[in-house]
Amino acid sequence: MGIQIMSDEIKLSVAELQNRVEAAFNKAGLNSVQAGALARVITAGERDNCKSHGIYRIDGALRTVQAKKVDPQAVPEISDNERPAIVRVNANGGFANAAFELGLPHLVEKTKKNGLAALIINNCTHFSALWPEVEALTDHGLSGMAMCPSYSTVVPAGGTKPLLGTNPFAFGWPRENKSPYVFDFATSVAARGEIEIYRRAGKQLPEGWAIDSDGNPTTDPDAALAGAMLPFGEHKGSAISTMIELMAGIMIGDLTSKEALDFLGTTSLAPNHGELILAFCPEAFSGSRRGNALAAAEVFFQSIVDQGSRLPSQRRYIAREQANQNGIFLSKQEFEQLEKQQELGLDSIN
Amino acid sequence: MGIQIMSDEIKLSVAELQNRVEAAFNKAGLNSVQAGALARVITAGERDNCKSHGIYRIDGALRTVQAKKVDPQAVPEISDNERPAIVRVNANGGFANAAFELGLPHLVEKTKKNGLAALIINNCTHFSALWPEVEALTDHGLSGMAMCPSYSTVVPAGGTKPLLGTNPFAFGWPRENKSPYVFDFATSVAARGEIEIYRRAGKQLPEGWAIDSDGNPTTDPDAALAGAMLPFGEHKGSAISTMIELMAGIMIGDLTSKEALDFLGTTSLAPNHGELILAFCPEAFSGSRRGNALAAAEVFFQSIVDQGSRLPSQRRYIAREQANQNGIFLSKQEFEQLEKQQELGLDSIN
Numbered sequence: 001m002g003i004q005i006m007s008d009e010i011k012l013s014v015a016e017l018q019n020r021v022e023a024a025f026n027k028a029g030l031n032s033v034q035a036g037a038l039a040r041v042i043t044a045g046e047r048d049n050c051k052s053h054g055i056y057r058i059d060g061a062l063r064t065v066q067a068k069k070v071d072p073q074a075v076p077e078i079s080d081n082e083r084p085a086i087v088r089v090n091a092n093g094g095f096a097n098a099a100f101e102l103g104l105p106h107l108v109e110k111t112k113k114n115g116l117a118a119l120i121i122n123n124c125t126h127f128s129a130l131w132p133e134v135e136a137l138t139d140h141g142l143s144g145m146a147m148c149p150s151y152s153t154v155v156p157a158g159g160t161k162p163l164l165g166t167n168p169f170a171f172g173w174p175r176e177n178k179s180p181y182v183f184d185f186a187t188s189v190a191a192r193g194e195i196e197i198y199r200r201a202g203k204q205l206p207e208g209w210a211i212d213s214d215g216n217p218t219t220d221p222d223a224a225l226a227g228a229m230l231p232f233g234e235h236k237g238s239a240i241s242t243m244i245e246l247m248a249g250i251m252i253g254d255l256t257s258k259e260a261l262d263f264l265g266t267t268s269l270a271p272n273h274g275e276l277i278l279a280f281c282p283e284a285f286s287g288s289r290r291g292n293a294l295a296a297a298e299v300f301f302q303s304i305v306d307q308g309s310r311l312p313s314q315r316r317y318i319a320r321e322q323a324n325q326n327g328i329f330l331s332k333q334e335f336e337q338l339e340k341q342q343e344l345g346l347d348s349i350n
Numbered sequence: 351m352g353i354q355i356m357s358d359e360i361k362l363s364v365a366e367l368q369n370r371v372e373a374a375f376n377k378a379g380l381n382s383v384q385a386g387a388l389a390r391v392i393t394a395g396e397r398d399n400c401k402s403h404g405i406y407r408i409d410g411a412l413r414t415v416q417a418k419k420v421d422p423q424a425v426p427e428i429s430d431n432e433r434p435a436i437v438r439v440n441a442n443g444g445f446a447n448a449a450f451e452l453g454l455p456h457l458v459e460k461t462k463k464n465g466l467a468a469l470i471i472n473n474c475t476h477f478s479a480l481w482p483e484v485e486a487l488t489d490h491g492l493s494g495m496a497m498c499p500s501y502s503t504v505v506p507a508g509g510t511k512p513l514l515g516t517n518p519f520a521f522g523w524p525r526e527n528k529s530p531y532v533f534d535f536a537t538s539v540a541a542r543g544e545i546e547i548y549r550r551a552g553k554q555l556p557e558g559w560a561i562d563s564d565g566n567p568t569t570d571p572d573a574a575l576a577g578a579m580l581p582f583g584e585h586k587g588s589a590i591s592t593m594i595e596l597m598a599g600i601m602i603g604d605l606t607s608k609e610a611l612d613f614l615g616t617t618s619l620a621p622n623h624g625e626l627i628l629a630f631c632p633e634a635f636s637g638s639r640r641g642n643a644l645a646a647a648e649v650f651f652q653s654i655v656d657q658g659s660r661l662p663s664q665r666r667y668i669a670r671e672q673a674n675q676n677g678i679f680l681s682k683q684e685f686e687q688l689e690k691q692q693e694l695g696l697d698s699i700n
Contacts, residue, residue, distance in 0.1 A: 083634050085435045085464035114435035116468055116628075122639060143601060159659030171593045181596070183589040233583025239533040239662060240590075242654070243521045246531070250646045251493060251632050253639025258653065278466075278628075282601050284433050289472060289603025296600045303608065304592070309509030312589060 010335040011327040018043040020338055021055065027345035028062050030072040037097035041128040046328055049319035052193065053129045055334060058341055059349065060127060061095070064269045066346050070095060070125040076102045085110055085117040091124030096148075096275050099124050100133055107279050108140045115284035119277040120252045126150075127270035131184040131313065134172030137279050138180035146170045146184075147248045148275040151261035154188045155228035157238035160215025162228035165257030165271075166191060167244040174282070176294055179320075181301065183312040187241040188229045192267065195224050248276035360685040361677040368393040370688055371405065377695030378412050380422040387447035391478040396678055399669035402543065403479045405684060408691055409699065410477060411445070414619045416696050420445060420475040426452045435460055435467040441474030446498075446625050449474050450483055457629055458490045465634035469627040470602045476500075477620035481534040481663065484522030487629050488530035496520045496534075497598045498625040501611035504538045505578035507588035510565025512578035515607030515621075516541060517594040524632070526644055529670075531651065533662040537591040538579045542617065545574050598626035 012020070021042050025035035038061060046054030064070045074094025081087055087106040091099035099121045110117035130146040137144035150165030170184035190209050198205050199221035210224030211217055218224055231237040249256040254274030255263065264271050286293035304311060330338070341348040362370070371392050375385035388411060396404030414420045424444025431437055437456040441449035453469045460467035480496040487494035500515030520534035540559050548555050549571035560574030561567055568574055581587040599606040604624030605613065614621050636643035654661060680688070691698040 080637055083465040085466050086634060088637065114464060115433040116435050116466060118466055118630075118635070120635060143597070156654050156657070156659040159654065159657040161657045163653050163657070171589070173596050181592075183593075185586050185589065187586075232586050235662070236535050236537075236582050237586070239521070239535065242531075243533075245650060246523050246647060247493070247630070250643050250650060251630065251635045253636035253643065256650055258650075280468075280597070280601065284436060285468070285470060285601045286603035287430055287438065293600050293603065297596060300595060300600060300606055300608075303513050304506050304509065307506070307509040307511045307513070309506040312585070 008332045009329045010332065011329050013327050014043060014047050014323055017046060017055075017328050017330075020342055021058065024058060024338065024341035024345065024348075025061070027342060028065055028072065029345065030065070031075070033075060033098040033101075034072060034094050037101050038095050038128075041097050041132045044132055045129065046330075047320055047323040048316035049323075050129065050316055052191075055330070055338055057127065058338070060270060062341070062346055062349055064125060064127070066349060067269055069264060069269050069272060074098070076124075078102065078106065079122070081106060085114045086120065087117065088120040088122065090122050093123055093272070094125070096121050096124035096126040097128060097132075100136070100275075100277070103277075104136055107277065108137070108142065111142055111279040111281050112284075116278065116280045119279070121275040121277075122252065122254050123272065124275060125270045125272050126275055129184055130168050130170035131172070131182050131316075133275075133277050134170045134182055134184070135180060137277070138172045138174040138182070141174050141282070143173050143280040143282055144171070145278045146275065147244045149245055149249045149255065149257040149260060149271075149273045151264060151267055151271045152257040153192055153229055153261075153267060154231055154241065154257075155211055155215070156242065157231060157235040160211070163258055164188075164231065164238070164241045164245060165260070166229070167241045167248075167257065169240065169244060173297060174294060175298070175301075179313070179317040181297070181311060181313075185232075187231055187237050187244065189232045189237075190229060192225075192229065195221050195229070199225065248274060252276055358682045359679045360682065361679050363677050364393060364397050364673055367396060367405075367678050367680075370692055371408065374408060374688065374691035374695065374698075375411070377692060378415055378422065379695065380415070381425070383425060383448045383451075384422055384444050387451050388445050388478075391447050391482045394482055395479065396680075397670055397673040398666035399673075400479065400666055402541075405680070405688055407477065408688070410620060412691070412696055412699055414475060414477070416699060417619055419614060419619050419622065424448070426474075428452065428456065429472070431456060435464045436470065437467065438470040438472065440472050443473055443622070444475070446471050446474035446476040447478060447482075450486070450625075450627070453627075454486055457627065458487070458492065461492055461629040461631050462634075466628065466630045469629070471625040471627075472602065472604050473622065474625060475620045475622050476625055479534055480518050480520035481522070481532050481666075483625075483627050484520045484532055484534070485530060487627070488522045488524040488532070491524050491632070493523050493630040493632055494521070495628045496625065497594045499595055499599045499605065499607040499610060499621075499623050501614060501617055501621045502607040503542055503579055503611075503617060504581055504591065504607075505561055505565075506592065507581060507585040510561065513608055514538075514581065514588070514591045514595060515610070516579070517591045517598075517607065519590065519594060523647060524644065525648070525651075529663070529667040531647070531661060531663075535582075537581055537587050537594065539582045539587075540579060542575075542579065545571050545579070549575065598624060602626055 022039035071093035076099035212223040260271040372389035421443035426449035429440040562573040610621040
């Protein structure tokens with residue numbers, strides 16, 4: 001497609017953006033498996049107009065590399081493939097994305113063979129969304145869940161201190177000839193970045209977002225950042241977040257959000273912990289009891305859409321289609337930042 | 351222990367209550383696998399002072415039998431045990447509880463062998479809580495999730511009509527020499543029974559519980575019952591409830607909540623659909639990477655308790671310990687109703 005400059009916007013094809021982001025990571029000293037995998041999820045975020053997981057994230061990744069909290073040269077390896085339904089990948093201190101790409105084909109194979117299977121990623125830095133993981137499963141006709149801890153900035157319901165992470169949870173269901181049904185959300189009411197936005201704007205937070213360091217409800221962004229965020233859905237969301245600590249932290253032999261923050265010492269870098277992905281083969285589960293499960297799901301989705309409710313991720317899919325057809329548009333400032341990152345690598349960090 | 355009458359309360363041992371409830375179901379024409387399994391969960395509910403799932407439920411079970419919406423003579427059978435990590439039990443139109451008891455040992459065996467496994471229950475009537483299922487797994491040192499549809503009384507976020515069920519979700523984690531970590535909740539803000547309580551008391555509902563039949567927010571219990579309940583946690587809870595329809599309805603080749611209600615024609619009887627239980631072997635998942643996962647979980651639980659937050663199910667466990675030591679106390683009215691059920695079976699229904 002070539003680069004086109006339209007007024008103040010710069011247009012790139014998805015492949016061009018992928019190449020540029022990968023080049024920036026190569027320049028910063030990442031090996032090819034790390035740079036490629038990271039560039040793929042960042043480009044996917046930008047393509048889907050999911051700006052908070054797009055090129056904006058490059059700087060954070062580079063800072064985590066510079067702080068030596070992630071190994072830019074890590075080569076993930078399958079560390080356990082013996083259990084029939086479990087694949088374990090040791091990210092060896094690198095980013096989760098490269099580890100996921102290594103484990104995926106094994107996970108797909110084991111899921112199709114056994115009906116369900118799990119991919120454990122240990123010792124990784126996870127800093128992107130989880131929808132790329134569940135979408136990778138739906139691409140293979142599988143359903144899946146993904147979850148991971150983060151760092152402890154969320155208070156358990158009824159408590160007074162941060163212990164849980166914003167612990168994202170994602171789910172995907174494959175659809176024939178359509179973008180999959182996918183949701184991916186933080187188990188906190190709001191993301192930490194959202195509180196930061198209120199702080200910069202000098203605005204008070206909505207009620208129910210946070211507590212101060214004494215454990216009292218607060219709408220003051222500074223007090224909230226010094227205190228803790230609340231889980232979504234009160235004790236129910238808190239329970240789900242706790243489940244994620246247990247399953248995707250402790251059960252897989254990796255760090256909880258509290259341990260990840262203790263190790264990292266700051267919330268401004270990406271944390272090191274584990275990740276858990278569960279995959280399910282709809283055909284194996286349905287056993288064709290009531291015909292094709294994917295067809296039955298379409299009837300169900302239609303009843304959601306028909307009443308004016310929206311399926312999640314639709315905005316992303318519309319943006320994706322536009323990007324695939326018309327390219328990705330970056331602001332002049334974004335493009336210049338990306339060029340700087342390509343040219344200077346780690347030295348691009350302000 | 352023998353029966354003791356203390357003022358107006360009648361005391362029974364847990365075993366005595368189990369025998370009486372089982373006798374009532376036998377009298378109503380249930381075969382021994384159905385009566386025994388049902389009596390075990392109802393007795394457990396009463397023992398744990400979880401009154402909404404205790405002997406109060408006998409009448410509803412009998413009504414569902416009388417309406418011929420459940421087969422009192424059903425013998426569940428393993429219908430598919432071929433997939434390495436899946437056990438499928440056909441409840442053959444009986445209650446889920448008997449089917450679960452049949453499938454459990456196979457699920458435990460497959461989980462220990464493969465690392466994780468699934469138990470699918472098809473064609474069952476589920477009307478008890480889900481914590482008995484996940485507690486049965488924790489008794490074997492396994493972690494687990496359980497979920498099922500119900501009948502469509504909940505609106506998807508942003509919609510106007512009931513489509514989702516109150517779709518319960520339960521999770522359990524085993525603890526050594528302690529009652530397990532277990533949560534079990536409806537994915538609606540409130541249970542339908544709670545709205546009924548407000549209606550009878552002539553009170554307005556809290557905001558955010560329900561919409562009327564035009565899709566507008568309402569605090570009027572009658573309008574809410576004619577309309578729909580809201581999912582907990584807005585779009586996030588709605589997404590989880592949708593996942594339950596997909597996984598524990600469609601994926602397992604069974605009915606969605608909407609289909610279950612269409613089949614049943616009323617919300618006053620227990621619905622027929624399926625149930626999904628996922629089990630995980632913590633040792634297989636942790637691979638002893640960071641020592642014993644159960645021990646690590648205790649450190650995490652302590653950080654919850656230390657800050658004044660409560661672990662879920664603790665009230666149930668305290669009630670259980672008291673019941674095991676001192677017996678279960680029924681009101682005179684409850685005891686007389688139970689005697690009537692024992693004597694008359696289906697004819698006890700008013």
